Amino acid sequence: MIKLNLDIQTQTQLKRLINAKCYEFLGFTLNLDNNTLIDNLNPSTQTLPNEPAVKLITPLLHHYTLSTPAPLTNQLIKFKDLPGGYAYEGTFINRAIKPLEQIFGKTPQLLAKATKLLGGRQLNLGDSSAEISALRGIPLTLILYSSEEFNASANILYDKSAANFLPTEDLAVLGELTTLRLIEANKKLTPDCNIC
Numbered sequence: 001m002i003k004l005n006l007d008i009q010t011q012t013q014l015k016r017l018i019n020a021k022c023y024e025f026l027g028f029t030l031n032l033d034n035n036t037l038i039d040n041l042n043p044s045t046q047t048l049p050n051e052p053a054v055k056l057i058t059p060l061l062h063h064y065t066l067s068t069p070a071p072l073t074n075q076l077i078k079f080k081d082l083p084g085g086y087a088y089e090g091t092f093i094n095r096a097i098k099p100l101e102q103i104f105g106k107t108p109q110l111l112a113k114a115t116k117l118l119g120g121r122q123l124n125l126g127d128s129s130a131e132i133s134a135l136r137g138i139p140l141t142l143i144l145y146s147s148e149e150f151n152a153s154a155n156i157l158y159d160k161s162a163a164n165f166l167p168t169e170d171l172a173v174l175g176e177l178t179t180l181r182l183i184e185a186n187k188k189l190t191p192d193c194n195i196c
Contacts, residue, residue, distance in 0.1 A: 004035045004058050011035065013065030018136060025135055026181040027118040028057075041117065041184055053180040056173050060135070063170050069137055070164035076141055076157040079175065082168045096175035097154050100144065103183050104128070105152025108144045114185035115142065134178045138162050138171075142182075 006014075014023060015032050023030045029038045037057070080089045104111040108128035116122070120132030126143040134140050141157040156175050166174065 001036050001038045002054065004030070004037050004061075006032075006035045006058060006061065010062045010065050014061060017065065017067075017069070023136075024119070025133070026178060027185060030061075039184075041181075041188055053177055053184070056177045056180075060166070060170060060173055060177065063166055064135055067137075067165040070161045072137075072139070073160040075160040077160050078155065078157060079172065082158060082171060083163050084168045085171075088169055088172045092172040092175055096156055096172070096179045099179050099183060100142065100154040100156075101152045103186055104144055104154070105146055108146040108152070110186055110189055111142060111144050111182070113189055114182045117185040117188060118181055132178060134174050135165070138165050138174065140175065140178055142178075 011032050014030075015021065021032050023032060024040075027040045029040055030036070031038075037054070079085045079092050085092075100111070104114075108126075111128040112120075112122035112130045115130035115132050118132055120130045123129040123131055123141065123143075125141075127146045129141065129143040131139050131141050139159055142154065143157065144152060144154045146152045156178070158171060162171055
């Protein structure tokens with residue numbers, strides 16, 4: 001458990017947006033009364049093992065509270081199709097997509113299992129796929145294609161409404177954070193889970 005440095009305005013806006021004192025996302029539970037963040041993947045630890053993920057959370061939540069929530073369009077788009085997405089696409093691929101390919105490419109079935117640990121659900125796309133609500137109102141669809149002949153390929157798709165919640169640069173960061181959390185969740189899975 002660690003304490004996030006959320007300002008009062010961000011705390012208040014988050015409480016208003018989620019209408020609760022605790023906010024669960026990507027395997028974390030954030031207590032909005034005292035700004036403490038618990039890693040549900042590692043609840044007994046006093047510090048969070050994935051420091052890069054933690055550094056991304058505070059600015060993301062602050063920007064999220066400035067959003068204009070919108071209903072889902074159920075129209076999935078690639079990152080590059082978000083407003084200005086082409087400008088961040090290379091970084092997005094390197095930080096969010098390639099790690100998914102490297103970690104889950106040889107064992108695609110573990111992607112859906114890792115996603116489930118973060119509250120996501122399995123889909124029937126590609127060789128493995130899942131949907132995860134990265135932040136309330138912003139579901140991400142992860143699709144993995146695996147082959148013995150070629151390198152694995154992956155993609156993260158956004159609902160078209162995602163641009164109402166966060167600027168495109170922050171949506172790239174959200175994709176990266178989601179990937180980091182999936183990698184952390186994958187560490188919790190054992191080889192025995194392959195037969196589950």
